[in-house]
Amino acid sequence: MGGEGLGWKDLEIGFVVTEPGNASSYKTGDWRSERPIRDNERCIKCGLCYIYCPEACIHEDEEGHFEADLYYCKGCGICAHECPRNVIGMVEEKEE
Amino acid sequence: MTKGKIVGLEGSFAVAEAVRMANTDVISAYPITPQTHIVERLSEMVADGDLDADFICVESEHSAMSACVGASAAGARVFTCSAGQGLELMHEVLYIPSSMRLPVVAVAANRALSAPLSVWCDHSDVMALRDISWVQMFAENNQQAFDLTTCAFRIAEDKDVLFPTMVHIDGFYLSHVIEDMVLPEEEEVAGFIPDYKHPFVLDPDKPVSMGCYGPPFIYSETKKAQDVAFDNTRPRIQEIWDEFGELFGRQYLPVESYKMEGARVALVTMGSCSETAMLAVDELRAAGVDVGLIRLRLWRPFPFKELREAVKDLDLLVVLDRAISFGMGGPVCSELKSALYNKREDLKIVGFIGGLGGRDIQISEFKYMVTQAQEKVKAIERGKEVETVIIGVREGGGR
Numbered sequence A: 001m002g003g004e005g006l007g008w009k010d011l012e013i014g015f016v017v018t019e020p021g022n023a024s025s026y027k028t029g030d031w032r033s034e035r036p037i038r039d040n041e042r043c044i045k046c047g048l049c050y051i052y053c054p055e056a057c058i059h060e061d062e063e064g065h066f067e068a069d070l071y072y073c074k075g076c077g078i079c080a081h082e083c084p085r086n087v088i089g090m091v092e093e094k095e096e
Numbered sequence B: 001m002t003k004g005k006i007v008g009l010e011g012s013f014a015v016a017e018a019v020r021m022a023n024t025d026v027i028s029a030y031p032i033t034p035q036t037h038i039v040e041r042l043s044e045m046v047a048d049g050d051l052d053a054d055f056i057c058v059e060s061e062h063s064a065m066s067a068c069v070g071a072s073a074a075g076a077r078v079f080t081c082s083a084g085q086g087l088e089l090m091h092e093v094l095y096i097p098s099s100m101r102l103p104v105v106a107v108a109a110n111r112a113l114s115a116p117l118s119v120w121c122d123h124s125d126v127m128a129l130r131d132i133s134w135v136q137m138f139a140e141n142n143q144q145a146f147d148l149t150t151c152a153f154r155i156a157e158d159k160d161v162l163f164p165t166m167v168h169i170d171g172f173y174l175s176h177v178i179e180d181m182v183l184p185e186e187e188e189v190a191g192f193i194p195d196y197k198h199p200f201v202l203d204p205d206k207p208v209s210m211g212c213y214g215p216p217f218i219y220s221e222t223k224k225a226q227d228v229a230f231d232n233t234r235p236r237i238q239e240i241w242d243e244f245g246e247l248f249g250r251q252y253l254p255v256e257s258y259k260m261e262g263a264r265v266a267l268v269t270m271g272s273c274s275e276t277a278m279l280a281v282d283e284l285r286a287a288g289v290d291v292g293l294i295r296l297r298l299w300r301p302f303p304f305k306e307l308r309e310a311v312k313d314l315d316l317l318v319v320l321d322r323a324i325s326f327g328m329g330g331p332v333c334s335e336l337k338s339a340l341y342n343k344r345e346d347l348k349i350v351g352f353i354g355g356l357g358g359r360d361i362q363i364s365e366f367k368y369m370v371t372q373a374q375e376k377v378k379a380i381e382r383g384k385e386v387e388t389v390i391i392g393v394r395e396g397g398g399r
């Protein structure tokens, strides 16, 4: 996201942000310590993971399967918890 | 110079008149003694059609200030008032308009803090608000309550200020006392407080995000920007007071003096008791004591330069605090010591606490402070510790 390099003289009065909706550039994926992986073979395409994801970062692909956008996925594990088929597992992030 | 008319007005009504003449758009307040008459009068004015404002009735002071923040963010001219416990309940929200640079105007009818429950005047509530980054000033009488409230709108909304501004009037001593005062012509007040336009307002056609969250990588920069901007308000406050002085004939200064010619000793006061202190100075002067009076008009941003100038020929400052910073002493006295540290090594500063919870401070007590302070200086010079005295406090202990 923007702003890391800004000095105090660069800020607008009252710290107003003049670019609306810029929260979408905030990389909440940085917070993740575990990432969801899924076994699409057993997925019944019910979409519950999509509905429950608090980050709204799960998208449906052309085949009707669901995938998390790792730029935003915080690794909370709610999708894994809610999946009725237990096809989502959480695996630890490793240093790259 | 303005004509105006001489009227007898209660301090609360003087404030309400200033808010009406400023053509305030939104008022949101919750009644609390001794501020109640201000909001009562304003709600009457709105109900009678004498003031075309939205009066938002809320369930608490926290909500009152929250509504003010929202209205101010939408570009409205906004007023609220409170006192004592009400200011404490409002406390959390008071930091928001100052950080967001929203020019809310407020009047505080200064009141002691519980417990024990007290509706009477002291400055405990003021001292809890020292760090909120609002411009803060003290009135000594009802004329000043009107004048400074009028100036508060101009100061807060000035493009080189844009900080919320609070006028302190002592509860009951001003809020409930009728005094004669000059009420200026409405057109002249309207000319002094023109419509203003904030650089950023809530506008669907030009959307901005306000009050965003500030992660560690930017928070320090926001506070630095706020601190510098707040410090830089001083010259504009003075210029606006000068302009007011020229138009209305009453000049205000960040630090005001009384009978300081040739003085070696000065009392320091804030608020309504300054006028009692003036009478004490008159009597002491008549008795040959070289004493004067320094009144802090501007409390925030603190008037360092003017204070240092005011004390330059003095040997002794005698500071009255109407509040206690428990475990520390008198808060104003501590601040004066800090403001003058390394500037005047030879200046002695002795503090007294008095006027707590509505206890009157008499002329004789100001005179006692001056003589006692001189005794204390001798004790300090002999290397003794001197404790802060609460004026007029009973010792008891006979039971």
Ligand code: SF4
Pocket: A036, A052, A053, A054, A055, A056, A057, A058, A068, A069, A072, A073, A074, A075, A076, A077, A078, A079, A080
């Ligand atoms: S782990 Fe949490 S944030 Fe990531 S996709 Fe699943 S529900 Fe969404």
Ligand code: SF4
Pocket: A038, A042, A043, A044, A045, A046, A047, A048, A049, A050, A066, A082, A083, A084, A085, A086, A087, A088
């Ligand atoms: S909740 Fe489980 S089964 Fe349902 S769509 Fe998501 S991954 Fe597939």
